[in-house]
Each structure stands twice: as C-alpha cells, then as structure tokens.
Amino acid sequence: MAVEARPARAVDAPAAGSGGTVRRHATFTPYLFLLPFGVLFVGFVVVPAGYGLWVSLHDYNYLLPGKPWTGLGNYLDLFTPDSRDSGDFWKSMLATGIFTVFSVPFLIVCPLGVALLLNRAVKGRGFFRAVFFAPYVLGVAVVGLLFRFVLDPNIGLVNNYLGHAVPWTTDLPWAWISLIGMTVWWTLGFNAVIYMAGLQDISPELYEAARVDGASRWDEFRNVTLPGLRPVLAFVTTITILASANMFGQSFLLTKGAPANETRTAIMYIAETGLVNNRQGMAAAMSYVLALILMAVSVLNLRLTQRREV
Amino acid sequence: MRPGRVLFWLTLGVLTVIFVAPLLWMVVTSFKTNNDATAIPLSWLPHPFSGAAYSTVLTTDSATPVLRWFVNSVLAAVANAVLIIAVDAMAAYALARLRFRGRRLASATIIGTLFVPPFVFLIPNFLIVSRLGWLDSLWAIIIPSAGGAFGVFFLRQFFAALPVELEEAALLEGANQWQIFTRIVLPLARPALATLTVLSFLTNWNDFLWPLYVLYSAEHLTLPAGLGNLQNAATTNYPIAMAGAVVASVPVLILFVAAQRHVIQSVTHTGVKG
Numbered sequence: 001m002a003v004e005a006r007p008a009r010a011v012d013a014p015a016a017g018s019g020g021t022v023r024r025h026a027t028f029t030p031y032l033f034l035l036p037f038g039v040l041f042v043g044f045v046v047v048p049a050g051y052g053l054w055v056s057l058h059d060y061n062y063l064l065p066g067k068p069w070t071g072l073g074n075y076l077d078l079f080t081p082d083s084r085d086s087g088d089f090w091k092s093m094l095a096t097g098i099f100t101v102f103s104v105p106f107l108i109v110c111p112l113g114v115a116l117l118l119n120r121a122v123k124g125r126g127f128f129r130a131v132f133f134a135p136y137v138l139g140v141a142v143v144g145l146l147f148r149f150v151l152d153p154n155i156g157l158v159n160n161y162l163g164h165a166v167p168w169t170t171d172l173p174w175a176w177i178s179l180i181g182m183t184v185w186w187t188l189g190f191n192a193v194i195y196m197a198g199l200q201d202i203s204p205e206l207y208e209a210a211r212v213d214g215a216s217r218w219d220e221f222r223n224v225t226l227p228g229l230r231p232v233l234a235f236v237t238t239i240t241i242l243a244s245a246n247m248f249g250q251s252f253l254l255t256k257g258a259p260a261n262e263t264r265t266a267i268m269y270i271a272e273t274g275l276v277n278n279r280q281g282m283a284a285a286m287s288y289v290l291a292l293i294l295m296a297v298s299v300l301n302l303r304l305t306q307r308r309e310v
Numbered sequence: 311m312r313p314g315r316v317l318f319w320l321t322l323g324v325l326t327v328i329f330v331a332p333l334l335w336m337v338v339t340s341f342k343t344n345n346d347a348t349a350i351p352l353s354w355l356p357h358p359f360s361g362a363a364y365s366t367v368l369t370t371d372s373a374t375p376v377l378r379w380f381v382n383s384v385l386a387a388v389a390n391a392v393l394i395i396a397v398d399a400m401a402a403y404a405l406a407r408l409r410f411r412g413r414r415l416a417s418a419t420i421i422g423t424l425f426v427p428p429f430v431f432l433i434p435n436f437l438i439v440s441r442l443g444w445l446d447s448l449w450a451i452i453i454p455s456a457g458g459a460f461g462v463f464f465l466r467q468f469f470a471a472l473p474v475e476l477e478e479a480a481l482l483e484g485a486n487q488w489q490i491f492t493r494i495v496l497p498l499a500r501p502a503l504a505t506l507t508v509l510s511f512l513t514n515w516n517d518f519l520w521p522l523y524v525l526y527s528a529e530h531l532t533l534p535a536g537l538g539n540l541q542n543a544a545t546t547n548y549p550i551a552m553a554g555a556v557v558a559s560v561p562v563l564i565l566f567v568a569a570q571r572h573v574i575q576s577v578t579h580t581g582v583k584g
Contacts, residue, residue, distance in 0.1 A: 033491075
C-alpha cells in the first residue's frame with residue numbers, strides 16, 4: 001500500500017500547488033464537499049451579481065407588474081444633469097467623498113498613535129487594548145444610538161460639559177465632525193490591533209542599532225518604525241478607504257442625513273431609492289456606478305502605495 | 311517617575327476616560343426615569359434609581375419588545391455561524407486537499423468575489439429573498455450571508471498549511487475522505503474554526519443595513535434593526551433606548567472578554583495576511 005501511494009503523490013505534487021493533496025477518492029467526492037457552500041455561493045453571490053446588472057437595465061419596481069426594458073437609460077439618467085435622480089445621487093456621492101477624505105487621515109493616524117502608546121506600556125497592555133477595542137464589537141446600531149444621546153444639543157453629555165449648545169447633529173460643519181469623531185471612537189481599536197501586530201514584527205535589533213547611533217525617538221519613528229510598518233500602513237489605508245466609502249449606519253442613526261441631505265451618503269441614498277421607494281432598477285444602476293468608482297480608487301491607491309515602496 | 315512616564319500614563323488615562331465614559335453613561339441612563347435623564351444639570355447617579363426602562367423593554371407586548379429582538383438575534387447569529395462553519399469547512403477542505411476538474415476556476419471565482427463591494431449584492435439579494443418569501447423572516451438573516459466567500463478563503467489557507475502526514479497515514483489505514491475530514495482535519499483546525507465562529511457571530515449580531523430593510527414587523531426584528539427603529543421614534547425616550555443598547559451590548563462584550571484571543575486574531579489574520 002505504502003509503495004503504491006507514495007509515487008502517486010510524487011507525480012501529482014507539482015501540479016497540486018502548495019499544501020499537497022490527499023488523493024484517492026471517487027471523482028464526485030470533491031463536488032459533494034463543495035455542494036452545500038456552492039448552492040449558497042451561486043444563489044446569493046454569483047446570481048445576484050448578474051441579476052443586479054439585468055435589473056439595472058430595466059425600469060424595475062418589484063411591486064409593479066410591468067418592468068420595461070430601458071437599456072442604459074438608468075445610467076444615462078445618472079449622468080444627465082437635471083434628471084430626476086442625478087442631482088440627489090451625486091450629492092450623496094459627494095457626501096461619501098467628503099466623509100472618506102476627512103475620516104481616513106484620522107482613522108490612519110489616531111490608531112497608529114494608540115498602537116505606539118500601547119507598545120510602550122509594560123504593564124496592562126492587554127487591558128488597554130481590550131478597552132480601546134471594545135466599542136468595535138458593539139456594532140454601529142448601539143454606538144449610533146449612544147452618540148445620538150451623548151451629542152444631543154440640549155441634554156447631551158458633551159454640550160453639558162462645554163456649556164454651549166453646539167448643533168452636533170443638525171448643522172455643518174458639526175455634523176461631519178460628529179460623524180468622523182464617532183467613527184474614530186467606534187473603529188480605532190480595529191486599526192490599532194492591526195498596527196500592534198505589525199509593530200511586533202519589527203526586529204528589536206533595529207531599535208537597538210538606532211539607539212547605539214544616538215538616534216532620538218523621532219529619528220527612531222521615522223527611520224525604523226515607519227519603514228517597518230509600510231506594508232501594514234498600505235493595507236490599513238486600503239481597508240479604511242473602503243470602509244469609509246461604505247458608510248451608512250453612522251449617518252442613518254446620528255444625523256439622518258441632516259442638514260438638508262448634506263450628510264446622506266451614497267449607500268443611504270441607494271437603500272432609500274431601492275428599498276424604500278422600490279425603484280430597484282435605478283438603485284442597482286447607482287450601486288454599479290459607485291462600485292466602478294471604488295474599484296478605480298482602489299487601483300489608484302494600489303499604484304500609489306506600490307510606487308512608494310520602490 | 312520621569313516626566314515622560316507621567317505624560318505617558320496621563321495620555322493613556324485620558325484616552326481610557328474617553329472610551330469608557332460613554333459606555334458608563336449608557337448604563338447609568340438606563341437606570342434613570344425619563345424626567346431624570348433630561349434634567350439639567352446632568353447627574354452621573356440616577357435619582358431615583360429606576361428599573362422602569364428595563365421592565366418596559368423586557369415586556370414582550372410592549373411597542374419595543376427588546377427581549378424578543380434579543381431572542382431573534384441569538385437565533386439568527388447562532389444559526390448563521392453554525393451554517394457558515396459547516397459549509398465553509400467542507401468547501402475549504404475540497405479546495406485545499408482534494409483534486410478535481412475545475413478546482414482552480416472554483417478557487418479563483420470564490421476569492422475574486424472578495425473584491426466586489428458588498429453593496430452590489432444589496433438590491434438583487436433583496437429581490438431574490440422576496441421571491442423566496444423570506445422578507446420579514448429570520449431566514450433572510452440566517453441564509454444569504456452564508457454564501458459569502460471569506461470563511462472559505464480563511465479556512466482554505468489554514469487547511470493548506472496543515473501537515474499532510476497524518477492524513478496520509480489515515481488514508482493508508484483505509485479511512486475515507488469524510489473520516490479524514492471530520493476526525494483529523496477538523497480537530498487540528500479547531501483554533502481557526504473558533505476564530506471564524508466568533509467572527510461570524512459578531513458580524514451577524516451587529517449587521518445593521520440588511521435587517522433594517524428586510525425585516526419590518528416589530529416581533530421579527532433583530533436587535534440592531536430594532537434599535538434603529540427605536541431611534542427613529544418621534545419622541546426618543548432615552549432611558550428606554552439606553553436599556554435596549556445595554557441589552558444589545560452585554561452579550562457581545564461577554565463574548566469579547568471570553569474569546570478575546572479569537573476576536574483579536576480574526577482582526578490580525580484578516581489584517582496582516584489578507
């Protein structure tokens with residue numbers, strides 16, 4: 001038996017890729033293993049990706065019997081100024097853009113500061129890490145509800161200590177400041193944990209060498225920490241841009257889009273159009289436009305971070 | 311203490327207050343009466359100490375049946391996590407260890423979908439779920455997200471890194487693939503399975519947008535969808551809202567403290583290795 005099995009593996013190994021393959025099974029066995037996931041994957045990922053495209057080419061309202069074909073009509077509407085949807089859609093895209101541009105720097109820098117701070121703590125590192133990570137496990141519904149209360153203009157904790165009725169959720173620029181602040185409070189721990197793992201991977205010898213050379217803390221940070229964190233920074237930047245571009249819950253709960261839909265994000269508008277007003281065709285077209293723009297941003301970001309590495 | 315050390319602990323202390331105070335305020339408010347919660351100046355102690363908000367949210371026939379939402383959330387999150395572990399582990403095993411026609415294509419397709427932004431699936435999945443008759447039912451929360459590729463990708467990496475010698479030995483002793491999978495690979499993969507279970511549970515428990523739109527009758531909501539509606543009520547009763555938030559927070563905070571290693575690991579795994 002052993003003599004039989006070994007040569008078979010040796011022959012198969014190069015084609016099998018990493019990890020090796022345990023052979024000897026009926027032809028249909030792998031398909032049986034794949035079947036349960038396959039059904040779900042095809043039904044709720046593969047089919048919807050195509051079905052959404054088909055829906056976006058129709059004047060689709062799931063409550064109405066007729067769903068007339070419009071071809072690229074929905075897309076053309078979105079790019080025609082003064083059409084029914086283009087104004088609101090691009091306003092919501094701008095809101096998403098504003099949120100992304102202003103939240104990402106804070107979401108990259110603040111967690112890095114906390115990670116560096118915790119990395120220096122000898123005692124209680126695990127405890128503080130848990131404290132800063134805790135808001136993330138609560139989810140946006142709890143955090144949104146809590147911040148709505150804490151930032152209430154009249155009876156909120158924040159204005160109570162400021163002694164001044166700042167309109168945190170109803171006026172600009174306060175609404176953006178609240179949304180960004182709440183997002184930093186909520187997700188800081190997530191990025192900080194990734195940074196902390198990255199910091200652990202930097203060789204302590206590099207710091208010792210820097211100290212021998214008489215480097216200051218700032219030199220150490222610039223010449224050892226930052227270069228060592230480069231791949232982690234690139235990764236954190238990418239996922240943070242995507243997370244911010246997907247913003248929905250914070251605006252929905254904290255500002256409800258106020259004032260005058262200035263903080264209504266693209267996802268919020270897509271959900272409203274498709275799931276409240278039941279104009280699924282138009283909403284699907286919007287989500288493909290947003291997806292294409294996001295993919296373009298991702299490619300650009302990838303190019304930029306790669307160039308920096310050279 | 312050196313001045314640097316003082317500054318260090320001071321910064322850490324201020325940060326801790328910023329992170330803990332809102333949570334403490336949530337708990338304190340949940341034990342206040344509505345009058346007390348809106349009285350100026352604000353007080354960090356309830357006067358009087360009241361359990362009224364909890365008795366309102368925990369009564370099943372109230373307009374805000376938080377207890378019911380809690381049960382729905384537990385059912386959905388547990389069922390979803392179990393389903394994900396079962397189907398993802400089987401698929402990941404086939405992709406990591408078995409040989410079949412189309413393996414490369416299947417792997418590439420599954421991993422490729424990880425790069426598609428999730429909102430693309432929102433509208434078509436809403437229509438599919440409505441055709442299946444799952445609108446306003448927990449099936450909509452349990453089943454569709456189990457088609458996501460992340461768990462298969464995550465477990466496939468882990469399985470592929472396991473040493474094959476044990477599996478080869480079992481094969482020589484006449485074990486079939488199902489026996490190898492359940493008796494050798496799954497026990498070895500316990501840490502990865504635990505991490506994926508915790509991650510799936512948390513993701514489902516906290517999911518907000520999808521349940522907000524596919525569930526609508528008060529008795530069918532999950533906690534996040536319910537809290538979202540609670541917030542939208544014209545007159546927000548803050549002690550009731552905060553009591554609901556506390557009920558939604560306690561299970562995940564307990565899970566987080568108990569399984570902190572797995573939660574943190576799931577972040578660093580997806581983070582550093584993704």
